[in-house]
Amino acid sequence: MIEQIMRGYQEADTEKCVSILRYFNPVGAHPSGRIGESPNSIPNNLMPFVQQVAVGRRECLSVFGNDYNTPDGAGVRDYIHVDDLAEGHICALKKILSMEGGCITHNLGSGHGFSVLDMVKAFEEASGKPIPYKMGDRRPGDLATVIANAAKAKADFGWETKRGLEEMCKSAWNWQSKNPYGYEDAPKD
Numbered sequence: 001m002i003e004q005i006m007r008g009y010q011e012a013d014t015e016k017c018v019s020i021l022r023y024f025n026p027v028g029a030h031p032s033g034r035i036g037e038s039p040n041s042i043p044n045n046l047m048p049f050v051q052q053v054a055v056g057r058r059e060c061l062s063v064f065g066n067d068y069n070t071p072d073g074a075g076v077r078d079y080i081h082v083d084d085l086a087e088g089h090i091c092a093l094k095k096i097l098s099m100e101g102g103c104i105t106h107n108l109g110s111g112h113g114f115s116v117l118d119m120v121k122a123f124e125e126a127s128g129k130p131i132p133y134k135m136g137d138r139r140p141g142d143l144a145t146v147i148a149n150a151a152k153a154k155a156d157f158g159w160e161t162k163r164g165l166e167e168m169c170k171s172a173w174n175w176q177s178k179n180p181y182g183y184e185d186a187p188k189d
C-alpha cells in the first residue's frame with residue numbers, strides 16, 4: 001500500500017526522485033552498544049523478545065509454530081544487520097541524487113534464511129545465556145519462509161550484506177546487556 005502511494009506521488013510529479021526500500025528482518029545494534037532497539041511493552045518481533053529472555057526480563061520464548069514446511073519446522077526469515085541496512089540507504093540516496101526523476105525499488109536482505117531455532121542457538125552462543133523456549137501455535141498471517149532476492153541492489157548499487165549472524169547476535173547482546181531496559185528506566189520495586 002505504501003509503495004503504491006510512493007509511486008503515485010512520483011507519477012504526479014515526474015521530476016521527483018523516489019527510492020522504495022523493502023526491509024527484510026533487521027536485527028543487531030550499533031557496535032558502540034549505545035544505539036539499539038527498545039520496543040514498548042511486550043516485543044512482537046523475535047529477536048527483541050529473545051534478547052529480553054537472555055537478559056532476564058522474560059522467562060521463556062514461544063516459538064510460533066513447528067510444523068511449517070521448513071528444515072526444522074519453524075519459520076524462516078532473512079535477518080539483516082541494521083548497519084548493512086543503513087548502508088543500503090546511503091547507496092539508495094546517492095543513486096536518487098544522481099537521477100532526474102523516477103522511482104526505484106530494491107529489496108534489502110541477505111538472500112539467506114534462518115529459522116527461529118537457528119536464531120535461538122546463535123543468540124545463546126553470542127550471549128552465553130540459555131534461551132528457554134516452548135513450542136506454541138502458529139501466529140495468524142505468518143508465512144513459512146520469507147527470503148530476499150537482493151540481486152537488484154547488488155547490480156544497481158554494488159550493495160550486499162557484509163555482516164553475518166554472529167555479528168548480528170553479538171552486537172544485539174552488547175546493546176541489550178549494557179541497556180537491559182533499553183532507553184527506559186529499570187522498573188522501581
Ligand SMILES: O=c1ccn([C@@H]2O[C@H](COP(=O)(O)OP(=O)(O)O[C@H]3O[C@H](CO)[C@@H](O)[C@H](O)[C@H]3O)[C@@H](O)[C@H]2O)c(=O)[nH]1
Nearest residue numbers: 025044045046047049062063064074075076077116139142
Ligand atoms: O515471539 C515470537 C516472535 C516471532 N516468532 C517467529 O519468528 C519469526 C520472525 O518473526 P518477526 O520478528 O515478528 O518477523 P516477521 O514475522 O518476519 O514480521 C515482519 O514482517 C511482517 C511482514 O512483512 C511485518 O508485518 C512485521 O511487522 C515484521 O516484523 C517468525 O517465524 C515468527 O513466527 C516466534 O516464534 N516467536
